[in-house]
Amino acid sequence: MELGRLSADALASFAVFADHLNFTRAAEALHISQPALHVKVQRLAETLGHPLYLRQGRRLVLTPEGEAVARFARDLDARVTAFLAEIHGRSPARTPTLAAGEGAYLYLLGDVVRPGIHLVNGDRAHTLTAVRTRRADLGVAVLDVLPAGIDAVLLASYPQTLVMPEDHPLAALSSLTLADLAGSALVVPPPAGPHRIALERALRAAEIPWTLAVEAEGWPLLLHFVSLGIGLAVVNGCVTPPPGLVQREITDLPAVPYYALHLPDRADDPLVTDLLSEIRTTLRRRP
Missing domain, CATH: 1.10.10.10 (Winged helix-like DNA-binding domain superfamily/Winged helix DNA-binding domain)
Structure with a gap:
């Protein structure tokens, strides 16, 4: 070559x-x-x-x-931009870029989203790619396995919860187990999604019978179908249900960990550290 x-x-x-x-x-x-x-x-x-x-x-x-x-292409572009700024006597503008999924933006990072931050929206794979290719300075995602070549910093862990109408019989319990879901009609993500795969695996291992109410993409649509009385839904504990719905922790499902992701050579970059500090401050304020 x-x-x-x-x-x-x-x-x-x-x-x-x-x-x-x-x-x-x-x-x-x-x-x-x-x-x-x-x-x-x-x-x-x-x-x-x-x-x-x-x-x-x-x-x-x-x-x-x-x-x-x-x-490499993004590194090259950044170096050219910095060089041109130096030639013209200016400081190169650096705007932080954050990558995350819809659920993280809606229920975890809401107070971080503001003018002055570039946002990239995509699923877990898209977020990892954005970080690996330097499209994003920092990514936030749920991880089951820590990826190679990326620093992953645990932000928070949330229980998995069942969301249901407030007058549902299970709403009278303070917490649930998978056995309580036996015979329930569930609103679930499409089959290829990691949440659906993990939930089906847990239900199958516990030999819990259930039926499919409807498949829906994204927490808001799942909650909407629960509000309509179509079925119940298992969601991450950071998800806030709308009025008329309640959520109860499912104690024998594993907690869901959210991680901040960045390349190892960006660990001391202010674009990364300042954004990570802002996210941590936001999460500490959550009830």
């Missing part, structure tokens, strides 16, 4: 593709055609001698080499 064949334009385009992991949306953001972007990414991969993404089911994911290329 000749390093001179690495195109700055192709690197910048790939960084945008890494943000979206969708050729159509990335091409729209770059104001070029989808085939043109595909050619840029393909030629970059051929130059480097490694595939930069692969398909998992219906979604695209970056390979380790793809993550490294996106990270």
Whole structure:
């Protein structure tokens, strides 16, 4: 490979593709055609001698080499920006970027979301990719296994709870076990989601019979269906139910840990440390 064949334009385009992991949306953001972007990414991969993404089911994911290329592209852009600012006698503007999922933003990080912080919204995999590729300075996600190559700082752990109408018979109990859910119709996430997988595994291991009320994506929609009386839902304890619903801890389900995630070389970066300190302060204020 000749390093001179690495195109700055192709690197910048790939960084945008890494943000979206969708050729159509990335091409729209770059104001070029989808085939043109595909050619840029393909030629970059051929130059480097490694595939930069692969398909998992219906979604695209970056390979380790793809993550490294996106990270390099963003580092290069940051260095050019800093250099130009220095040439013009200005201090480079640095705005913190936070990546997290819908549930974390709604129920955990609400007081942190403000003007002056760039936000990236996506599921756990998307959040990890945003941190690994330097798109985000800090990510927040629930983790079952700590990822390699990323520093994970425990923020808080919450019990898993059952949400139900306040007049439901189980609402009279102060806490529940999985056995109390026997025969319940449950509102659950789609099958591929980590919460659904873990819940089904626990119910199956405890030999608890249950029925599917409806599948729904995201805590707000789950709670909406519970409010309509369609079924009950198991949610993380940080989720605040709307009026008319109550939640009770399920004592034999494991607690759900939320972690702050950043690259090891960013441990002393003020963009990371200040944002992490703000999140910790916010969580200490929670009831």
